[in-house]
Amino acid sequence: xxxxxxxxxxxxxxxxxxxxxxxxxxxxxxxxxxxxxxxxxxxxxxxxxxxxxxxxxxxxxxxxxxxxxxxxxxxxxxxxxxxxxxxxxxxxxxxxxxxxxxxxxxxxxxxxxxxxxxxxxxxxxxxxxxxxxxxxxxxxxxxxxxxxxxxxxxxxxxxxxxxxxxxxxxxxxxxxxxxxxxxxxxxxxxxxxxxxxxxxxxxxxxxxxxxxxxxxxxxxxxxxxxxxxxxxxxxxxxxxxxxxxxxxxxxxxxxxxxxxxxxxxxxxxxxxxxxxxxxxxxxxxxxxxxxxxxxxxxxxxxxxxxxxxxxxxxxxxxxxxxxxxxxxxxxxxxxxxxxxxxxxxxxxxxxxxxxxxxxxxxxxxxxxxxxxxxxxxxxxxxxxxxxxxxxxxxxxxxxxxx
Numbered sequence: 001x002x003x004x005x006x007x008x009x010x011x012x013x014x015x016x017x018x019x020x021x022x023x024x025x026x027x028x029x030x031x032x033x034x035x036x037x038x039x040x041x042x043x044x045x046x047x048x049x050x051x052x053x054x055x056x057x058x059x060x061x062x063x064x065x066x067x068x069x070x071x072x073x074x075x076x077x078x079x080x081x082x083x084x085x086x087x088x089x090x091x092x093x094x095x096x097x098x099x100x101x102x103x104x105x106x107x108x109x110x111x112x113x114x115x116x117x118x119x120x121x122x123x124x125x126x127x128x129x130x131x132x133x134x135x136x137x138x139x140x141x142x143x144x145x146x147x148x149x150x151x152x153x154x155x156x157x158x159x160x161x162x163x164x165x166x167x168x169x170x171x172x173x174x175x176x177x178x179x180x181x182x183x184x185x186x187x188x189x190x191x192x193x194x195x196x197x198x199x200x201x202x203x204x205x206x207x208x209x210x211x212x213x214x215x216x217x218x219x220x221x222x223x224x225x226x227x228x229x230x231x232x233x234x235x236x237x238x239x240x241x242x243x244x245x246x247x248x249x250x251x252x253x254x255x256x257x258x259x260x261x262x263x264x265x266x267x268x269x270x271x272x273x274x275x276x277x278x279x280x281x282x283x284x285x286x287x288x289x290x291x292x293x294x295x296x297x298x299x300x301x302x303x304x305x306x307x308x309x310x311x312x313x314x315x316x317x318x319x320x321x322x323x324x325x326x327x328x329x330x331x332x333x334x335x336x337x338x339x340x341x342x343x344x345x346x347x348x349x350x351x352x353x354x355x356x357x358x359x360x361x362x363x364x365x366x367x368x369x370x371x372x373x374x375x376x377x378x379x380x381x382x383x384x385x386x387x388x389x390x391x392x393x394x395x396x397x398x399x400x401x402x
Contacts, residue, residue, distance in 0.1 A: 009035065013067055013077065014108045016097040018044065026073070033070045036078045046094040048086040049101070055084035058091045065099050066131070067106040074130065077106060103139075110139055114402055118395065122388075141391050147400035153178075153185060153208035158215040158359070159235075161199075161224060162366040163191035164373055173386055174199075175366060175373075175393060179217060182365045183399035189386040193227030200231045217361040219243040220349050239352035240363040241312055247345060248305040249274050251338040255301040263295050273302065276309070300334050308346075317357035324350065369397045 010021045015037055023036040039046075045054040060080030067075040082094045095101050103110070109129075116125040117140055126133035158179040163172045174195040176186040186202045188195050200210050210232060217238045218224040228237055256273055260266050266273075269291060277285055292299040307327055314320045324346075331343035346353060356362075373393055394400060 010037070013075070013106070014098055015077075018046070019079070019096065019098070031073045033073045033075045034078060035067070035075060038080065039082070046082050046084050048084045048089050049092050049095050050089040051086065053086060053088065055086045057082040057094075058085040059083055061093070065104060065106050066109055068109050068112060069130075100142075104135075105139070110143070113139060114143060137385075137388055137391070140395065141387070143402045144391050144394045144400065147402055148394055148398065151185070151206050151398075151400075153203050153206040154212075156180075156185065156203065156208050157212060158217070158361065159185070159199075159213055160217040160361065160363050160366050161196070162218065162363050162370065163221075164370045171386070173389055173393070175369065175397075177366050177369060177397075179215070179361055179365060181399065182369075184369060184393055184397040187390045187393045189390070191221070191223060193223045193230065196224065196227030196231050215359050215361060217359070217363055219363065220247075220345070220352070225352075236355055236359065237352045238355040238359045238361040239349055240361075241353075241356055242362060242364070242367070244346070244353055245305075245309060248308050248342060251342040252298075252301045252305050254338040255297055255336060259295055259298055265291060265294065266298070273298075277306065297336055301336055301339050304331050304334065304339055304342075312356065314357070317354055320354055320357050324354070369393075372396050 009024060010019065013021075013035065015021070018040060019037045020040045021035055022038050025034045025036075026032075027034070045056055047053065048055050060082050063079060063081050065077045065079075067077050069075055079096070081096065083091050084094050085091055093101075098108070099106050100110075105113075113125060113129055113136060116128065117136070122136050122140070123133045126136045129136070156178050160177045160179045161174060163174045165172055172191040173187050173189050174191050175184055176199045177184050186199045188198050203213075204210065211234060213232050213235045215238065216228050216232060216235045217240060218228070220239050220243060225237065228235065253270060253274060256266055256270065272280075272284060272288060273291070275284075277288060280288065288302075292302055304327065307323075307330070311320050311323050311327070314323060328343055328347060331339050334340065373389075373396060395402075
């Protein structure tokens with residue numbers, strides 16, 4: 001290979017200005033290209049990795065790096081990596097501008113890997129790049145941690161939190177998101193009250209302050225409630241209206257199951273009766289009306305659920321409070337155990353439910369993020385390691401730039 005071709009090869013491998021290609025060997029048996037590189041100038045000085053001062057070379061240590069493939073062949077870069085003799089810092093291992101410290105891969109190779117991981121499972125990317133997936137996870141974690149370490153949370157005021165399953169068997173991670181930007185702020189294993197304390201530590205480590213948090217939004221998990229009161233006592237809690245309506249829907253469905261034995265018309269009508277009637281076409285609404293007309297218990301449970309939904313349409317909290325006083329009287333006098341249980345749960349959490357009229361917060365942002373995360377989880381067939389799933393959450397939903 002002549003000098004011009006060597007120079008071109010160095011540029012293709014993104015070796016920078018301080019290094020040049022000395023020799024290229026091709027092994028067809030191993031399907032591998034070995035590129036031997038060295039400093040461009042004899043006696044060249046290199047920057048100290050600690051203070052940056054240009055220093056003489058103490059000695060060289062031979063190392064190899066995997067670079068981007070050359071055609072169908074693997075490409076291995078060989079170089080004697082200099083150790084600088086710094087008067088201030090001592091003998092230190094220099095870091096080339098085409099690879100990071102301690103990595104066995106060039107930056108160009110790592111960049112290609114990260115680009116692939118954004119669009120496919122890590123295991124698939126590892127197979128295409130002809131490497132083991134554990135090394136690829138370590139690579140991704142490194143760059144995600146760097147990106148997340150630069151996060152500025154000084155402006156965070158309103159936070160949503162929700163848990164998501166990482167694997168079967170009740171293994172969860174809890175995700176915290178900025179309700180104003182929609183970006184994930186923090187993710188941690190578990191779904192107990194300690195997750196909130198860990199989030200608070202993470203927040204303050206990135207410029208945020210606990211006293212700056214004015215609003216929190218979550219479902220009615222007792223762990224979240226107790227953790228929020230302990231860590232963010234001044235923040236007002238909003239209970240997500242979609243979780244509230246799901247509780248009401250579950251009560252209606254329990255009544256429907258009981259009534260199935262008495263009224264065959266209710267069989268296989270679960271999704272029709274759980275649907276928001278505002279989203280049904282006229283024929284479906286008429287069918288619902290007929291089903292309810294023939295069953296007084298179903299009519300009472302269904303009507304109270306829709307009355308609860310109407311509460312969210314009121315434009316003032318004071319109107320909602322009066323509406324709920326009437327709703328509680330009707331629910332508690334209904335003689336339907338499922339409805340009375342629902343009323344008891346809502347009464348306990350009423351302040352947080354009514355807070356929606358002031359904050360307008362829901363965990364819809366988190367549900368959208370959860371959909372993205374669960375899609376990635378299905379593609380990966382689950383995450384046995386919580387750290388891997390947390391890394392993927394940050395990559396997909398934290399708004400970071402690697």
